[in-house]
Amino acid sequence: MLLLLLLALAVPAAAQAYLDTGSRRVPAPVRAEPRDEPAPAPIRWRDSRALGTPSAGRLLRGVRLPSVGARYFTWDPLLHRSPNRAWRRHGTDEVVRLVLRIVRDYARANPRAPRVGIGDLSRPRGGYFGPRHVSHQNGLDVDVYYPRLDRKERPPKRPAQIDRRLAQDLVDRFVRAGAERVFVGPGTALRGPPRVVQVLADHDNHLHVRIRAQ
Numbered sequence: 001m002l003l004l005l006l007l008a009l010a011v012p013a014a015a016q017a018y019l020d021t022g023s024r025r026v027p028a029p030v031r032a033e034p035r036d037e038p039a040p041a042p043i044r045w046r047d048s049r050a051l052g053t054p055s056a057g058r059l060l061r062g063v064r065l066p067s068v069g070a071r072y073f074t075w076d077p078l079l080h081r082s083p084n085r086a087w088r089r090h091g092t093d094e095v096v097r098l099v100l101r102i103v104r105d106y107a108r109a110n111p112r113a114p115r116v117g118i119g120d121l122s123r124p125r126g127g128y129f130g131p132r133h134v135s136h137q138n139g140l141d142v143d144v145y146y147p148r149l150d151r152k153e154r155p156p157k158r159p160a161q162i163d164r165r166l167a168q169d170l171v172d173r174f175v176r177a178g179a180e181r182v183f184v185g186p187g188t189a190l191r192g193p194p195r196v197v198q199v200l201a202d203h204d205n206h207l208h209v210r211i212r213a214q
């Protein structure tokens with residue numbers, strides 16, 4: 001008995017933990033998550049302010065969109081990979097809330113659709129977000145990739161790869177939600193009220209939504 005007690009005391013803590021579970025060793029789950037964020041961080045809601053204009057502005061108390069969700073993935077347009085880097089995913093609380101709501105409603109209405117690809121929003125405190133973006137400066141702009149016919153979770157390379165029905169559904173949802181502007185590419189044939197939905201070069205793989213400042 002004394003020998004057993006001495007043995008137990010001699011076993012290091014880690015080994016003891018292993019002994020406690022006997023031979024049932026369960027491998028740790030392996031998750032493919034971004035290197036700078038071990039798991040999608042919960043949203044830290046704050047009362048944000050969009051200052052200035054989308055092309056010359058700042059973002060106060062921005063909210064970061066999580067790197068991935070059940071109904072969306074994020075995409076880094078410079079590194080061409082998912083997820084997008086954390087510092088490129090900040091918007092006003094209204095914008096993050098709206099994106100999550102639209103993505104949820106869209107997924108419910110289109111259960112077979114691939115997850116929605118979300119691109120750049122703004123930097124944590126807004127400001128210049130170039131050289132690819134003129135705007136995206138005050139947390140009100142979001143890039144959303146058109147869904148692909150082959151359902152791959154990546155931006156379409158050509159307009160022919162766009163699932164137009166699903167892409168139009170996304171456009172319609174942002175229009176109904178009161179977006180100030182939705183820019184679509186000249187090759188997409190996507191439509192909407194001309195006051196809101198406007199054709200702009202370099203938007204054949206994503207739409208750009210601008211939310212109205214509150």
Ligand SMILES: [Zn+2]
Pocket residue numbers: 133136141142143207208209
């Ligand atoms: Zn954009």
